[in-house]
Amino acid sequence: MARRRSSRARRCPLCGLPMRRNGYTKAGRQRWRCDACSASGVAARPDATRLAEFRAWLPWVLGRTDVLQAARAIGVTSRQGFAKRTAWCWSVRPRLPKPARAHCVEVDGTYLNGWCLLVAVDAGDGRPLAFQWCDTEKKAAWLALFRRIPRPDVIVCDGGRGCLAAIGARWPGMRVQRCLVHVLRNTRTDLTSRPRTEPGRALYRLAKRLVDTERCGTPEQARQWLADLNEWYRENRDWLGERTVARDPDTGFHRTWYTHQRARDAYHRLARLNAAGMLFTWLDPALNAGGPVAWNTNMLEGGTNKPIKDAMRRHNGLSPEHARRVCEWILYMRTRDPEPERLAKNALRRGEPEPRKAGDAIALPGLDRRSVQQPAPDDPGVDPYESGFGIRKGWAGQST
Template sequence: MVKRKSSRARRCPLCGLPMRRNGYTKAGRQRWRCDACSASGVAARPDATRLAEFRSWLSWALGRTDVQQAARAIGVATRQGFAKRTAWCWRIRPRLPKPPKTHCVEVDGTYLNGWCLLIAVDADDGAPLALQWCDTEKKAAWLALFRRIPRPDAVVCDGGRGCLAAIGQAWPGMRVQRCLVHVLRNTRADLTSRPRTEPGKTLYKLARRLVNVKRCGTPEQAGQWLADLNEWYAGNKEWLDERTVARDPDTGFRRTWFTHQRARDAYHRLNRLNAAGMLFTWLDPSLTAGGPVAWNTNMLEGGVNKPVKDAMRRHNGLSPEHARRICEWILYMKTRDPDPERIAKDRLRKGKPKREEEHDAIPLPGLDRRSVQQTDPQDPAVNAYESGFGIRHGWAGYSA
C-alpha cells in the first residue's frame, strides 16, 4: 500500500502543540500523535468528504450512475442514507456563464413537471447561453430570456407568437429563421403523410424538399422551390377555392365552408413564411458571410431538450424544486468550460444558504413578501389573500 504523506504540520486539538506522524490506519490514512498529552487521531477533512458527496450526487443526477453505485461511492448502503448525506447538494444552484456575442442563436421551450423551460443555445456548437423558467411560452418570459443574451445576427425558432413578439421588441429588425423541421411537421399535420388528393401529394412533396439540403440548399434552388410553389398555386387555385354547402332540413339554415381547408392552411402557411422572410433566411448571403445560419433547431432539440427529458423520466417523482435543479445542472454541464467542483467549493466556503435561497424565493419588486397576505391596517375588512392578491405561482421564475 502506498502511504500518502502530508506536508502540513498538525496541531493537537487539546493542547495546541505540534503533533508527529504515528503510522497509518487500516484504511491508509495518516495517524497523528501528541507527545505532550498523548492524544492520537487522524486529521478530519470535512471539505474532502463534502466534495466526494457532491461528486457522487452529481453523477447520479446526470444519469451516469444509479443510486446504489452512487451510495457505495461514499460508503453508504441504503438509498435513505444517500439521500440524507447528499441533501445539502440540492441547495447548490449553478449559474450559466455570461454569454458571449453569438452569430446565430437557437431558442425553444420544453415542458416538464408543470413548468416550461426556455433555452437559448449557440447554433454553432450547441452550448447553452441562457435559461428561463416560466409557466407558458409567453412574451414576458421570452423577454426575460433575451435580456441576458447579446444581440445575435440571426435567431432560429419554432415560430411561436410569444417568441416572435419578444424578438421584435427586444431586438428590432432581427432576422428570424423559422425551423424548417417544424414547418414540415405542421404541413404533415394538415395534409397527413399520405395525402389522398393529387394536389395534396404535390404540396407535401414541396414541403419535404425544404428539409433536403441537397435539393434546396442554395439560393438558386430556393428560388426554384418558390417558383414551383407559385406554379402549384396557379394550377390549383380553383381547387383550393372549392366550397361545400350544407342545408339543415329542419331549419333551412345554409352553411358553407372550404372543401380543402387543410390544404389551404398548409399553402398559406408556406406563403406567409416566405413573405415574412423567415423561410430562407439561412441562405441569405449577407448573413452567411459572418458564419453559417442554422435552418433547424436540431442542435437544441437533440443536444439539450432530449437529455433534459431523459433525466425527468429517469428521476420520475421529484419535487418541482429538485426537478428544476437537475435540469439546471444538465444545462450547466453542457457549457463550454463547466467546473462543478468550483461551484461546490464556493458554496461550502459561504456556508449554509439562507432559507429564502433554499426555496428559490423571488421577492416581488417593491413589496415585502411577508406582508402580502396580511390585513391592511387602514381597512381591516379587506383580506388580501381572499381578495386574490396573495402570493401566486406564475411565469416569474428566475434566469440563469
C-alpha cells in the same frame, strides 16, 4: 505501499498545543497525539468529505453512473443512505457563464414536470448560452431569456407567437429563420402524410422539398421552389376556393365553410412565411458571409433537449425543484469550460448549504411519469408533441 503524509500542522482541541503523528488507523487515516494532555484522535476533513459526496452525486445526476455505483464511491450501500449523504448537493445551483456573441442562435422551449424550459444555444457548436424557467412560452419569458444574450445576426426558432413578439420587441429588425422541420410537421398535421386529393399530395411534396438540401439548398433552387409554389396555387386556386353549404335541420339556417380548409391553411402558412422573409433566410449570402446559418433547430433538439428528457426518464420521484436542478446541471456541463467542483467548493466556503425543504422528496432514479410535454398556447400551429411526450388519443390505425 507508502502512505501519503499530511503536511498540515494539527493542534490539540483541548490544550491548543501542537500534536505529533502517531501512526495510522485500520482505515489508513493519520492518527495524531498530544504529548501534553495525551489526547489522541484523527483529524476530521468535512470539506474533503463533502467534495467526495459531490463528485459521486454529479455523475449520477447526469446519468453517467448508477445510484448504487455512486453510493459505493462514498462508502454507502443503500439508496436511502446515498440520498441522505448527498441531500446538500441539491442546494449547489450552477450558473451559466456570461455568453459571448454568437452569429446564429437557436431557441426553443420544452415542457418538463409542469414547467417550461426556454433554452438558447449557439448554432455553431451547440453550446448553451442562457436558459429561462417559466410556465408557458409567453412574450415576457422570452424577453427574460433574450436579455441574457448579446444580439446575434439571426435567430432560428419554431415560430411561436410569444417568441416572435419578444424578438421584435428586444431586437427590432432581427432576421429570423423559421425551423423548416417544424414547417414540414405543421404541413403534415394539416394534410396528413397521405393526402387523399391530388392537389394535397402535390403540396405535401413541395413541403418535403424544403428539408431536402440537395433539391432546395441554393438560392437558385429556392427561387425555383417558390415558382413551383406559385404554379401550384395558380392551378388550384378554384379548388381552394370551393365551399360546402349545409342546412341545419334544427334551425333551418344554411351554413357554409371552405371544403379544403386544411389545404388552405397549409398553403397560406408557406406563403405567409415567405412574405415575412422567414423561409429562406438561411440562404441569404449577406448572412452567410458571417458564418453558416442553420435551417432547423436540430442542434438544440438533439444536443440539449434530448439529454434533458433522457434524464427525466432515468430519475423517478423528483420534486419540481430537483427536476429543475438536474436540467440546470445538464446545461451547465455542456458549456465550454465547466467547473462543477469550483461551484461546490464556493458553496461550502460560504457556509453550510441550505437544508432540503420539507416538501422536497428524496430523488431516486427512474421515470417521472408526470413529465408530459404540454402544448404551447401561443401558437396552436406548432406541434409540441414532436418528441413523443404527448398524450395519445383515438385509434392508431385510422387517419383523417
